[in-house]
Amino acid sequence: MKRVVLIILPAATDGAKPPYRMVVMNDSPTSFKKGESRALNLTTADIAVEAGEHKLPVKTGQITTLPAVSKKDEFNMAQTNFYYKEKEVWVPFVERQLQYVDTTRRIFLVYLTPGSTQPFVTTIVDNATVAPPDANP
Numbered sequence: 052m053k054r055v056v057l058i059i060l061p062a063a064t065d066g067a068k069p070p071y072r073m074v075v076m077n078d079s080p081t082s083f084k085k086g087e088s089r090a091l092n093l094t095t096a097d098i099a100v101e102a103g104e105h106k107l108p109v110k111t112g113q114i115t116t117l118p119a120v121s122k123k124d125e126f127n128m129a130q131t132n133f134y135y136k137e138k139e140v141w142v143p144f145v146e147r148q149l150q151y152v153d154t155t156r157r158i159f160l161v162y163l164t165p166g167s168t169q170p171f172v173t174t175i176v177d178n179a180t181v182a183p184p185d186a187n188p
Contacts, residue, residue: 054077054078054079054080055075055077055078056076056083056158057073057074057075057076058073058074058075059071059072059073060073060093074091076089076158083156084156085155085156085179086120086154086156087117087156088102088117088156088157088159089114089115089116089117089157089158089159090109090114090115090158090159091109091113091114091115091160092109092110092112092115092161093112093161093162094135094161094162094163096111096135096136096163096170097135097136098134098135098161098170099133099134099135099136099141100115100131100132100133100134100159101130101134102117102129102130102132102149103120103121103123103129103130103131103151104121104122105120119151119153120151123151126150127150127151127152128148128151129151130146130148131146131147131148131149132146132147133145133161133170133172144169144170144172145172154178154179155177155178155179156177157175157176157177158174158175159172159174160172160173160174
């Protein structure tokens, strides 16, 4: 890998050495294309994501690739839901409409906080850099 996204998180247990953990994602343009998303499950729960036409499991400790969403409305919006499995039932814990365009990438971090009863999702959004217009025509 020549380009990476490095996510640094607190260690899973108190007193761990080192007190952090790192997750490395390949950030090359051919590996993580604009329009795609990634989901990282930092819990021990069975997690799934539904984004537009895609329904995928997000395995514990692994990075799941969500292809570009094509099932969206005229505003490029698509329903995006996250679920966890409780016994034999899939329970939604995040439901939102997100805009999917071919100039944006997302990383969904699924995690728990101490004492929480369900997971949370934090989204990192990467927008394509647009050069400013030339001030000297």
